[in-house]
Amino acid sequence: EVQLVESGGGLVQPGGSLRLSCAASGFTFSSYAMNWVRQAPGKGLEWVSRISSEGGSTTYAESVKGRFTISRDNAKNSLYLQMNSLKPEDTAVYYCTSSTDPPFWGQGTQVTVAS
Numbered sequence: 001e002v003q004l005v006e007s008g009g010g011l012v013q014p015g016g017s018l019r020l021s022c023a024a025s026g027f028t029f030s031s032y033a034m035n036w037v038r039q040a041p042g043k044g045l046e047w048v049s050r051i052s053s054e055g056g057s058t059t060y061a062e063s064v065k066g067r068f069t070i071s072r073d074n075a076k077n078s079l080y081l082q083m084n085s086l087k088p089e090d091t092a093v094y095y096c097t098s099s100t101d102p103p104f105w106g107q108g109t110q111v112t113v114a115s
Helices: none
Strands: 003-007 010-012 018-025 034-039 045-051 058-060 068-073 078-083 092-098 109-113
Touching (some): 018 034, 018 092, 045 078
Parallel strands (some): 010 109
Antiparallel strands (some): 003 018, 018 078, 034 092, 045 058, 092 109
16 A cells, blocks of 8 residues: 655644654655645645655755755655745645655645744
């Protein structure tokens, strides 16, 4: 059974940091690029970042470039998102997704940026 389990979300003040994790199982994690996608309240899905299967290539949405860092540890079947300088507009449910066909999705983790 494929599972993607996100963790690390929470409430943080503007300017703060959080590190999200995604634990993968049930598929060959190291063979696939992975993504972080978010959904803000009342809005559609927004792609945030992508990392290649071996971790050597990363891309970011303009809205998070320079503040967020995606990484992975294939030995641990884990994906990460380091989020710094958080803004209220980063408030969303964050999902990790695989580049498999069809893609697998986690259940999401809530990030709330507020004072």
